[in-house]
Amino acid sequence: MKWFRYWKRFEHVKETNMQKSINDIMNHEYLMTNGLGGYSFGTLDQVNCRKYHGLYTVSYNPPIERMHLISKIAEAVVIEGATYPVTFENATDGSVPLNDATETHLKSYRHEGIIEQVFELSEIGVIIKRTLAMAYGTNHLAVRYQMETTRPVELVMTPLFNFRDHHDVVSVNLEDYHVRYDDPLQYLHVASKGKEVYLKWESATGLTPNYKPNHTVSAFSYYPIETQRGYPDIERHADLGAFHFSIDKGLSEVDLLINLSPTFESASSVFRGRQDRYEALIAKAGAKYAPYSFKRLIQAADDFIVYRKTTGKMTIIAGYPWFSDWGRDTMISIPGLTLETGRHEEALQMIEGFLSMAYMGIIPNNFPDEGEAPMYNTSDATLWLFNALYMYYEQTKDLKSIERLYPKLMEIINHHIQGTINEIYMDVDGLLSSGNEETQLTWMDVKVGGWVVTPRHGKAVEINALWYNAVAVMNEFSKRLNIPPEALERDFEILMKQIKQSFNDVFWNEKEHNLYDLIIDGKAVDIPRPNMIFAVSLPFAVLDERRWLPVVEYVMRNFKVPYGLLTLRREDEAFHERYEGDLLSRDGAYHRGTAWGWLIGPYLEAHYKTFGDTSYIRSSIDALMVHLDEGVHGSIAEIFEGGAPHAWRGCSAQAWSVAEAIRLYKMTF
Template sequence: MKWRYGKQDWKTLERGQENCYLMTNGLGGFSSLTVTGSAARNDHAFLMACTKAPNNRYNVIHRLAEKLDIGNETYILSSQEFADGTREEGYRYQTGFSYEDTPVWQYLVNGVEIAKEAAIKQKENTAAVCYRIKNRSRSAVSLTVTPFYQFAPKGEEPAQENRVMYTEGCVESGGMKLYYRTDGCDTEMPETEEAYYYSYDVCDGRRSTGRAKACHRITMTVESGCENILSVVFSTEDKYVKGNNTAGQIKSVRDLAESVIDELKKTRRELEVTAGLEDETARCLVKSAHQFVSRRESTGGETILAGFPFFEDWGRDTMIALPGICLSTKRYEDAVSILRTFARYEKNGLMPNLFPEGKSEPMYNTVDAALLFINCVWLYYKASGDLAFAGEMYPVMERIIEYYMRGTDYDIRMDDDGLITAGSGLDQVTWMDVRVGEILPTPRHGKPVEINAYWYNALRIMGECARLLPDKCADGKNADEYDAAAERTRRSFEEKFWMEEHHCLKDVVSGTKADSQIRCNQVWAVSMPFTMLEPDKERMVVDTVFEKLYTPYGLRTLEPADPEFKPVYGGKVLDRDLAYHQGTVWVYPLGAYYLAYLKVNGYSESAKTYVRSQLEALYGALREGCIGQLPEIYDGAEPVMSKGCFAQAWSVGELLRVYEALERTAGRKQHGFCSSIS
């Protein structure tokens, strides 16, 4: 899917900063600027390098300033807001922007056409940019590109005392070096500092300004009636330095830059082929999914980054995102690598919510990640047929169940009724995990609905695995014991969660007013592979969720009629946190809703047609914000502009699962979906 934008999309600089592109390198590094080439956030960067995958990230090249000289006239091509209120307004000369596999900007100035294309190399902190200059004017023209550097940890202000020092082919600051090659004329210049205004950080109460420095400029002159290409390659590795080239048989900077661009395009097209999905939007999401998969140096395996530009890899997010990011795309090796990593870090039946960095220990404050780990192993087996891997994971899965039954950290334990209770005090153990000082805006201590849906699902999976792997359960529970535990959970769940007057499920069983709040968490009690409710009640849950919580871009976290509903997400941290789960629209539960809708309608062709028609709204979501990506959240009242992370892994993954179900699901049992009575 090729996304095209024109001058109508940047009538003003503000409009031109509404949308951005994203390219990632599989190490945690990325490149992201707006469609007009500006940095509208402190996390925007032409090259955000990662020195230790995936979280030690440095904003190295913040932006590229560009100007064109035609005769005695100078035209600024770059766009940027500055802290003193001034602006560069190069968008006035910009005629187009497109993004499919790489971002391409187009400019036209008095008979001179310029097409700029950039790419980032996989598994390296390397970025390339090519400017194709076609001079149809009567004068010689000169294009000058000035990189502005930060060399600062992601999200932090560069140290004022850090100078940016130039030597030919290398820029250094704060002990960090960036190498580059170019076929333009590279000239040292006095250190120059710019101060920026970040309009998209201001609206979220984040740091509003930032700085970057330049110490050299790169120029290419093109005579009248001629064409040429200005190429620049930047890298934290010195192998691309002139005279030290070990990158194959590449002989010129242009060949090197174009190889980076071509390699990225080839990689992304291969992802589409491997996934084998037919729908155009689904193929776009397959490539978007790839951007979240990253190496994790501390574990030596793959991981899934929760979201760009803010988040790292979290256990809960990974387990929710993995089925779509890896299984719907047929990236089975990545799925195995990720699950093996989590299996190694299982502790007291829990999975890490945050992995270790340096000498720090993993954090295990999540009740859902371990149960979803069992679900991921099952879905992997159903997708790949790899029973041996399920056998490898079986002992870990057994430990999870045993610890949940007898009790583990964070007050996670099975109660006498067979249901899981979790959390106390200021614990934050479900995905609605905001804490503001001593306040939990959405306290869910007790028996959360989705946790018990995951628990029942895990028990049923263990029963199935015990039957498939009888040699693995010789010293543990057998299939009948797991089935009996599941049946007890099912009876208690229906008795304690069902609200007949509302035709839906309680959000939590805690004895507080939070119990009867209508939230989106109940949808997972219908969408999981194994579920507990009678078919008519499942249908009522789906209909109630649609009536009270559904929007085309996601599900509201709280119904608008609730007194605690917050219609807008934004402002200072406190304001954002208080609204985060109090009505704010989240994209990722939409996947579970559509899967639940298809299920209760028997995956009929009419149901599939209906879901496809509703999914058409995603085209607008994919075009807005981060191009080709799905965001984290929207406002609860009017979900018209993406907020939070502009690219969120579980949003992409869960919607990919819907497209996969539309194309590949022939029936319920064939694909592992069962209710309590099937």
């Protein structure tokens, strides 16, 4: 078995157990993206367990309006009339218990630029190596099958189509699907609902497909993850025919090429392009000799950085599979995903792109996936932009860009001082107030119908830490640009002193030696949350330095878990140990106990500023790296349950979680 022996020599191969439960299978996913919002996403075992799993999902208005087009290729080996599936589907009604052991054929998995999997059907002496990649910046996808068999077999490939919004679950109507097969050119054209896709076969070993048309619906596909999330969980796909390859014993190879038009890039070209990109990203990040876990994070970072058509600039997808690009998430993620990976030009593009769409001094919070107008329901995204731009300047010393953007930044500061949308305004004490009982403007932003789950209107602790930081950044930029104090519209140093004095007077809880999370109508809300950590962690810390130690220690005792920070103390009566159930149940737990991965960054930054202990940061990073082998392999999830063992939940790949891990790596290694 030549290919299998070669595969076994690879480093960093994930060996898998051939007996697995559905729970095991759906906890291990792969993600391949194309820089446009499109993706190929599934379990390592090629068993679709959620509606977002699919071989080929593309964006028609990058990076949004994403359409799931091909669910999977059902591969099977036929010997002497007997069929042996390479992968399988779940029971149609979910009747197989999720913890029952199931035989799978995945032997090994690796993702370094391209995805490589080995499936072993030991009972019939067949090994299949499957290589997959999406071309960066286009909608080309290539899958290569390399097969070794001890006797003649037939390899059968059945594409399953379902042209739908990637958020939906739809059982197909066959009347909507139109098929044409070009036998000389060996490509299949499928059209439905104004969309189309092309599939083409090529073979370096002379294999030619025998296309056997069909026009039926597939068996039901059951998605247990959607059951858990309270969404529709069963659908059927269009089976429009299968491709049969007659294979003699020995080695054989066949490539499947997929695109939105009948122009195809060879599989070798797609694979070479992705491998070259992987190596270039590692080199740009200065990570050639870095630990393998850090290289995996560099690769994961690239998944989130995508092109936005409406601005003509790069942006950041907040999380896969369901988020689009968010202003808050983008600004928080810029330092880790771009600056610490050597991608400074893209960082500036992102900042400029969001600045260009600012309204009344507020950048967009969210671009809906349906292509609607941006939403501006945020009090912190714009303040995070100042932080990202300051970090950009610190690394590049690009004063020309700062000078060009300075008037826009000044306009934003003035809007905040004078008052702007969302009831955001600077109060007489210099602190920012925002929103009302019906709004959700901070990062703890869940609102279900009329229920604001985590009310944080008024003066929120991290908003005012960010406000002080933004004013301090403007003060620094003014100095670097040599703007004389008398020429400034604002005396930033006086404003900074006012904000800092008021903050320390108002937010400090002398009894508990921590910070109040919120001030509403002059009254402190005594519900401790991890947001106090930002008063220490930001480049310009608003909290008096003598108070850093008790705040950091309080956060460590009450909120720190291996993968992030809890959003409530365990003893709080509203604390939720589990993040489970339908949307209402999950939203009730989202910021009420659930731990967030990205908060590990500001926490460890504050810890380092306070104690100067790099060994603690490194041990914390090592603990976090265990998570790289669950969920989307090589990435970091959005959230983790508040109760042990802190299982990952939410998006299985989240931009700011990965960004903060990268930033911490570069801080200490």
